[in-house]
Amino acid sequence: MGEEIRFDGLEGTARVSADAAARGLAIEIIERPAAASLTEAAELMGIRPLDIVKTLVVKRSDDTYVFALVPGGRKISWPKLRALLGVNKLQMPDADRALAATGYERGTITPLGSRHEWPVVADVSIVGARVAMGAGAHGHSAFVDADALIAAYGAQVADITDPE
Secondary structure, three states: OOEEOOOOOOOHHHHHHHHHHHOOOOEEEEEOOOOOOHHHHHHHHOOOHHHEEEEEEEEEOOOOEEEEEEEOOEEEOHHHHHHHHOOOOEEOOOHHHHHHHHOOOOOOOOOOOOOEEOOEEEEHHHOOOEEEEEOOOOOEEEEEEHHHHHHHHOOEEEOOEEEO
């Protein structure tokens, strides 16, 4: 299992901020209204849909997890991700398992401040971008330089997605 990380009672955006600071990673957390679509969310934040990155927690058959960073308008390519990780089976955990694995509810998941230090795989298309991602709480997004995030986590960068 991934190394458990403690944040001394911090929750949500405070946990994200504390972890980013500990890693020397500059982030900007903003409050944002709910959006009905990816396009609307991008317009509200003044960015391209591609620059909204979903952090998906993916379960391996040995009950360990991987964070997959997937840009807006794209979806995980299961064959590509399985080949990259050298496994035959991967799945999306249910909401309770995702919460137990990360400490975050779906829609707020980010590697920043996760309860466990799981490996991170970033889709190659986010390289060089400033992206918005989950910030540990509903109604918030964290803006971060994708290259700095990749470096802070030693993330593996690969083509792991297909268009939606």
